[in-house]
Amino acid sequence: MAYDVIKPQATPGNTDWFMQDRFGLFIHWGLYALAARHEWVKSKEKIDTETYQKYFKYFDPDLYDPETWAKAAGDAGMKYFVVTTKHHEGFCLWDTKLTDYKATNTPAGKDLIKPMVEAFRKHNMKVGFYHSLLDWYHKDYTVDRHHPMRDNKEYIARDSERKLERYARYLHGQTRELLTQYGKIDIIWYDFSVAESENFAGKGKDVWQSEKLIKLIREIQPGIIINDRLQIDQDLKTPEQYMPREWIKVNGKPVVWEACQTFSGSWGYHRDEESWKSVDMLVKMLIDTVSKGGNLLLNVGPTGRGEIDARALERLKGIGEWMSRHNRSIYNCTQAPSEFKCPEDCRYTYNPGTNRLYLNVFSWPFKHIHLEGMADKVEYARLLNDASEVKMIKYKKDEALGHGYSQKGSIPNLLTLEIPVKKPDAAVPVIELYLK
Numbered sequence: 001m002a003y004d005v006i007k008p009q010a011t012p013g014n015t016d017w018f019m020q021d022r023f024g025l026f027i028h029w030g031l032y033a034l035a036a037r038h039e040w041v042k043s044k045e046k047i048d049t050e051t052y053q054k055y056f057k058y059f060d061p062d063l064y065d066p067e068t069w070a071k072a073a074g075d076a077g078m079k080y081f082v083v084t085t086k087h088h089e090g091f092c093l094w095d096t097k098l099t100d101y102k103a104t105n106t107p108a109g110k111d112l113i114k115p116m117v118e119a120f121r122k123h124n125m126k127v128g129f130y131h132s133l134l135d136w137y138h139k140d141y142t143v144d145r146h147h148p149m150r151d152n153k154e155y156i157a158r159d160s161e162r163k164l165e166r167y168a169r170y171l172h173g174q175t176r177e178l179l180t181q182y183g184k185i186d187i188i189w190y191d192f193s194v195a196e197s198e199n200f201a202g203k204g205k206d207v208w209q210s211e212k213l214i215k216l217i218r219e220i221q222p223g224i225i226i227n228d229r230l231q232i233d234q235d236l237k238t239p240e241q242y243m244p245r246e247w248i249k250v251n252g253k254p255v256v257w258e259a260c261q262t263f264s265g266s267w268g269y270h271r272d273e274e275s276w277k278s279v280d281m282l283v284k285m286l287i288d289t290v291s292k293g294g295n296l297l298l299n300v301g302p303t304g305r306g307e308i309d310a311r312a313l314e315r316l317k318g319i320g321e322w323m324s325r326h327n328r329s330i331y332n333c334t335q336a337p338s339e340f341k342c343p344e345d346c347r348y349t350y351n352p353g354t355n356r357l358y359l360n361v362f363s364w365p366f367k368h369i370h371l372e373g374m375a376d377k378v379e380y381a382r383l384l385n386d387a388s389e390v391k392m393i394k395y396k397k398d399e400a401l402g403h404g405y406s407q408k409g410s411i412p413n414l415l416t417l418e419i420p421v422k423k424p425d426a427a428v429p430v431i432e433l434y435l436k
């Protein structure tokens, strides 16, 4: 018998595939890859557009081969990808007709999105477009707390000539291009609405004309998933650089959610950043996310030559090694029914379709894992890495356990798994429990 699981709030877009696939690749790529010190470099260092122009002039990703990117993502077990069509700097990776500030006019000389979409589709991955609402290049985009020119009085003085309505038209026009020129798009991922500050107004749904924009999107791509950063909640909540405690809720109700995380502390390529997460940690993050009913969107920042750098590739490979034997604990899985009490240092994930429960063991204990209330619920147990049986001990009352230790008065219905002393060779070993 399959157990009931949490069903998140229904939304206008199609999130069924999304909640089954669970794992995607985020790609942050733009001119900032050349600065190689964070995708916010223009804002952080308050660089004016004229100075920033050198990155446009020298943007020449001669080693760009999206086939290798798609393969690396596919081998890691990822099922979809989301790429920055335009980040806050305003530079566009595709051949937009609405600005000259695009890849086609750099030494790259072509639309970089088209071959990427084709390569990822070839590897059976769904397609998502990230699009920045912020734009530090556009002539009509006014200064706000994040703008590179926020301290430049002359620049700010000219804000009166800037027309945010014109910027909104540009935003809608670019959205239309992206959603009509590349076939079926599965996700559109906007980033983000700006809070007001002491000196500057914020920007939100009125500026972006979010309602109208959402209507346009749904007309062109009805089933598409839209995230939450247009300041109107749609299909997806997107916590970032943060592991939620529990299934994300809105107004007390569980919703579809996706955590986005980086390998290191930057989204764009950062040469000198050293806080790279280990494969073990990344695998645990993926499991932890799914155990709370969420997806993981894991980010790479390709270099200015157009490659995913070795540090990221090494981690993708490590995750792929784990996924090749353990993805059953990820795909089609969700938070386990609350009646299953998870033992310490472990996470449960549950597949309601197969009625199997996955015990993901974060810290390998000595010889026994005790599952309370489970003795009458589990039919068979095995390790996922090699399908080796895990012995199930169902103690009868007062039976001896170990030398001189009595189970007298022990917890009823306790199931004890007898595991090998040596931790299986896997980032996180998983025990597959076939439920009755």
Ligand code: GLC
Pocket: 028, 039, 040, 191, 192, 240, 260, 267
């Ligand atoms: C933030 C940052 C940004 C990144 C995004 C990903 O909002 O502005 O650089 O693209 O998070 O979620």
